[in-house]
Amino acid sequence: MWINEVDEIFKAYLPYYVLVFLPIFIIVSPTSPVTASYEFPAYRMQHYDLHGTSYGSRAASVNLEARALSTWSSSRHCLVTRLKDLSIDTFRNIKGKVGALVIVLPESYTNLTRDEKQQMLLLENKMLFEEETTIPVYFVKHSKEMNNVVDDLSKSVDINDKRKSAGENLYASVAANGYQITISTGTPSIRSDNKIATIHGHLAGYRSDGKVPTIVLVTHYDSFGVAPDLSYGVDSNGSGVIIMLELIRTLSTLYADTKTRGKFNLVFLLSGGGKFNFQGSKKWLEDQLDATETTLLQEASFVTCLDTLATSGTIFMHVSKPPKEGSPAAVFHKYLKTAAEQYASVSVEGVHKKINLAEDLLAWEHERYSIRRLPAFTLSSIKSHKDPWKSTILDNRENLKYERLITNAKVIVEALGKYILNVTEGDAFNGSLDINKANFDNWLRILSSQPRSAQLLNTKDATLVTQIQSYLSKHLSDVKITYAIPDKRDPDYQFYSITKGTMNIYRVKPAVFDLILTLAIITYLTLVYYTIHYVPALYSVCSNLMKNKKVRSS
């Protein structure tokens, strides 16, 4: 019987419908099926080897259920917490037991209290430099959605909580909002391009006797923090780079004119890998000392390293050996003091720390040069090389003490300028040594707008390196980039791939919930079944109702 009908359909309707069918399917399908899963960029913790020691987190992939600090219980859970809720002890306690750790960063680093900042700095330091972490650790920036997730997680009750009644627990176990966290990145592997670029150039001085001594100015340009993609390092060591670039600008103007040409050769070195035991300086120094022809370095009066110069008003002159009276370094120290006297807020202090040869890691960059018996010192506004400020993600543009940086820059530029020209009295340069605000701010913007971790800058054409190089080429002669490449068999340092990933958070319900839902649906469908059964009855009721009405009206 129905075959006839099929035939009828084919005859009467099919030609149209074949044309209609496909487009309809495409058009009527929903344009945007609901995608409620959250997606956040997640920044992975540092992962590197230095002198055979492993640092940072060793794993990267996460596919685990999210839990809060109070509710996690096994390695099948991914702990999600705010940075301020995590203490050092808790971190040590959990890092071997939980499956993964996701840390939500505070909204802003500026309105934290002193204590909170201090705690963050210490935690970051301990996370990085204590023994390696085997679990994946990620950092996520603050956002409203992330905030809700964290709140939701900390609210959800622990099933094993004995204080709650059985009913409450049962309800919680069924209705609980769970979250599944997925970060699929693959296994981190050793990167093959572990190059570290060091940019250098020089200005030639002039003396009538032809024996021109050299001053080497060194600063590392990379930054460091608990996650490579979050380390902006505006103070450490963006401040050093900015002062260096300012020095290059002012001194090159002086050297351009034969009348004001200095009595020293100047070598400017923007070294990479400063946070990885000063690999850039090491490589450059080796190159210089191995060179067959005479290099500028052999006539060096001193080597100045600039490091983190915006935190305090005191400029510390770190040395490994106190300079002898009358030596160039001692004379420069005096110049620096005189320059600082003009500013009430700036003072100069000498700090002496012997090189600890037993330790793998050097404290300051100048120690690289001091080991090779070159007179060297570091200018820095922090007193201890262990200061956690040198390696923190807190060190961003918001936390930069801009005025400090300007003043310290002025002092250093003036001291060095006067030393080079051998002038002692007041303002002898008619303001030509003044800081150029526009240039200064421009570089500050460039440096503070991108993370400068060594891992991120080791591609062959990193923009920042090219930018610095072209700036140097404008002002200096003989600008070159040398690359430090770790030894194949016994590498000094190794970086690993994967510095960030995308974190997906799915809202999930426990399995019991689906069963309960099925029961509810079955009940509902039974109800529908019986309701449909009653439709004829309803129909007759309606029909009677109308009849009665009509009877009454007629």
Place this chain on the structure above:
Amino acid sequence: MTLYHFGNCVALLYVPYYLAYKQSGLSEYGAFWKCVQAGMIYMFTQLIKMLILATFFPDNVGEAGGSFIGEVLKYTVDIADLAGLYFVLNGIPGKGHSKVLTAGIGWATAEVILSRALLLWIGARGAEFDWIYIQKCIESNILLIQHIATATLVWLWSRHNLNKNLKLFIAVLLVSFCYKPLLFDFLLYVLHLGVWLGLVVKGVFTLVYGLFALTVYASLADLIGVY
């Protein structure tokens, strides 16, 4: 487990349709292909609607928060649905209630297959849980009642032996029902109702609408003696 959830949703969505088809006795009439025909005409109507929308409202298709009048005009296109239903009712041979039920169920089933199947297939199978799928399924159940009622009313309207006043009332009701989604969105927005409460309101509203259709149909059927 997520496929299980998909199963849940599908059960909630399609079982009432199946029940309606079986219990109404349509299966005994062998009305399956008639339902399919109704569904085909549904598709054809949707295509025409799309064409009209794309021709006259090319800019703000899919754009949220367009002007109110623009929205009203867009929903006016839904009158084509009524014409489609009328066409279905005319095209299907049959008597009284079987005709109306065939049209209503066929129409609603086509809609549910075309607009929900893909959504569920893509959405409800994922790891992510969202109430929206369950909500959509319940909404579809409500739509089944609404479509049957609308089919009934359209059929009633096409009858010449219906009271003139009633006919006018039905016409107005049918046309105004095209703007129902707009009205509900507005209501939900103004009263700040949650999605669940909104569903309850829709359900109650549709039930009243259905009962009205049933009553009018009952009286007319009685008059001409179809049942």
